[in-house]
Amino acid sequence: MTEATTTRNRQPSMADVAHAAGVSAQTVSRALRGSPHVNAETRRRVIDAVEQLGYRYNSAPKVLASGRSYTLGLVLLQAGGYYSRSAVTAGVEAAAGQAGYSVSIATIAELDTALMEKALLKLSDQGVDGIVIAVPLISVTQRMEDITRDIPTVTVDGSRTAGAAVLGIDQQEAGRIATQHLLDLGHRQVWHVAGPDEWIEARQRRQGWQECLAAAGIDVPPPLQGDWSPESGYRQGRILAMIPEVTAVFVASDEMAFGVIKALRERGRSVPEDVSIVSVDDIELAAFCHPPLTTVRQDFYRSGATAVAVLLGSEHDAEPALAPASLTIRSSTAAPQ
Amino acid sequence: MTEATTTRNRQPSMADVAHAAGVSAQTVSRALRGSPHVNAETRRRVIDAVEQLGYRYNSAPKVLASGRSYTLGLVLLQAGGYYSRSAVTAGVEAAAGQAGYSVSIATIAELDTALMEKALLKLSDQGVDGIVIAVPLISVTQRMEDITRDIPTVTVDGSRTAGAAVLGIDQQEAGRIATQHLLDLGHRQVWHVAGPDEWIEARQRRQGWQECLAAAGIDVPPPLQGDWSPESGYRQGRILAMIPEVTAVFVASDEMAFGVIKALRERGRSVPEDVSIVSVDDIELAAFCHPPLTTVRQDFYRSGATAVAVLLGSEHDAEPALAPASLTIRSSTAAPQ
DNA sequence: GGAGCTTATGTTATCGATGCCATGACCAAC
DNA sequence: GTTGGTCATGGCATCGATAACATAAGCTCC
Secondary structure: OOOHHHHHHOOOOOOHHHHHHOOOOOHHHHHHHOOOOHHHHHHHHHHHHHHHHHHOOOHHHHHHOOOOOOEEEEEEEHHHHHHHHHHHHHHHHHHHHHHHOEEEEEEOOOEEEEEEEHHHHHHOOOOEEEEOOOOOOOOHHHHHHHHHHHHOOOEEEEOEOOOOEEEEEOHHHHHHHHHHHHOOOOOOEEEEOOOOOHHHHHHHHHHHHHHHHHHHOOOOOOEEEOOHHHHHHHHHHHHHHHHOOOEEEEOOOOOHHHHHHHHHOOOHHHHHHHEEEEEEEOOOOHHHHOOOOOEEEEEEEHOOOOOHHHHHOOOOOOOOOOOOOOEOOOOOOOOOO | HHHHHHHHHOOOHHHHHHHHHHHOOOHHHHHHOOOOOOOOOHHHHHHHHHHHHOOOOOOOHHHHHOOOOOOEEEEEEOOOOHHHHHHHHHHHHHHHHOOEEEEEEEEEOOHHHHHHHHHHHHHHHOOEEEEOOOOOOOOHHHHHHHHHHOOOOOOOOOOOOOOEEOOOOHHHHHHHHHHHHHHOOOOOOOOOEEOOOOOOOHHHHHHHHHHHHHOOOOOOOOEEOOOOHHHHHHHHHHHOOOOOOOEEEEEEOOHHHHHHHHHHHHHOOOOOOOOEEEEEEEHHHHHHOOOEEEEEEEEEEHHHHHHHHHHOOOOOOOOOOOOOOEOOOOOOOOOOO
């Protein structure tokens, strides 16, 4: 009689299932977790009871007792300038799910240390077991250090922080491939519009470009710098458009590349006839805007998955495999005239 | 003596703080939650103890005891074709955070009922208190129905499912504004490249276009249909390019619009001289690719926030405020020649 | 001066899965 | 027949914040 009233008021628990199946809660746990020490017939009865009662697993007690939340935190930048990063999200989530972890997000509106602190603190308060930062850190504050000391943290393509492992992606290779392509076409000089210097990937791409030019015995021109946005590419493009000898530019992202192209066009210089452009990312629109971009594609999905592997695995020291980069040749590059 | 050994092995709890501050755990709880019935001096002692011990709040017991997880699920589409949706994520997360909820994500690689089932089931197993679907549902299966019956669900701009409220955004208005702009420029006919028919927003935009034409006494031409991707826009654009009388097209998304423009250009028809194009979204690249797009901007951040409000609030019946739409005029539209 | 109220604090019970140990059944080996 | 082993299962304790109730002290007002 009490049973009827109490049962109605809450979700069924393992005890309810146990009662219905005529076994103990412990046996229900074992049956559902696939323990080998459960009679096949008993397991069937348990599963029948589960279906009949509509029982759903509740992870809260496990979380409470184990002291772990089986949740990973993911810090994302809200700004639209990082489209390709959405694949990082998918990679993180897939790898986390595989390992029985769920992913909780914290977005920050812009690159600001206070917002970053808030995001990390929020995830920390949620009790996440690890954090993947898919956002660069401009400068690291004491509070960030405190949090990343307590919770394993991996940064994907961001800047380095004490206590947080940084995933090594071979951005240098991307810069090298792009620059070499332009040299192979016959250009004697390659200019560069870089990303923000706080980003490791921006710095590495710039280094790849520098080294490639140096290896070819070419003087390295001063790099221009944007902030990943098309707008910033446009601003740097206006500068490049005023320099007559510019015939080839390696731009650190597709979005900035379109900004550069717009600026060049406005000054009467067309791509690729007058200036060749290579960029990095291969966003979907790269093939459909005009001109279709020659660009270096990267596997962000894999980066996200690797970040989780580093976080959960024992690979704290072993350097994870580098995500591969490949050049897609379209119509923004040509031999100089 | 026991104290020293046990204290080292786990995170400090409220009981530890209580012991250090010389009060009860209950008082610690009240002090930290900002209860008015706590002496200022006592509160200070508690806070000191918290800092000294490095105590961090643990939500697991509350989750266990309350039966609610204080977590919302968010279903996202991995595909890059929905860039503007990233703002939905931020809106959802901000509004959820405001209400003390965290956001757990589930991404699906493509529009597939099996993947959708898996994503919903995953969130359900995590015990989320509500689900925001930022993905269209092609067809609803029994399992989806079961889950959305148990857990409050809101779909942002997707297709309707029993048991899931759908956020009413005035997409019709977007279609109307876009079409009217073209008519105002002097075009006698406006064609349409729609999104997938499963998407409510695609249907509503199409309806807005239809009604606007009908109101102007113009015969409605057959709509073409894409899948939001630039590639699909390109395919439909090739068809439009073969029809001489086409001078104005309303395209349901910026990305498809660039595909349409590419196809038109390949057939020697330039935008806006020969054909005017208006689309919807106003992604960042809309202003920087060529030609800069005239497009209808929408507030996706607000849509995400509203979705959470609907989910958590008592606004089950009250229709939420419609997100506003506004036209940004750039260079893809002109008067017919 | 005591009833009635407010304020500050403590005590106890609770949520539900699971780790640990206990128990009983059965079997084989000596 | 007793020991020692495995297998299937049950009982109990545990994790930590907090709701509900209890208590004690101080204050006001007739």
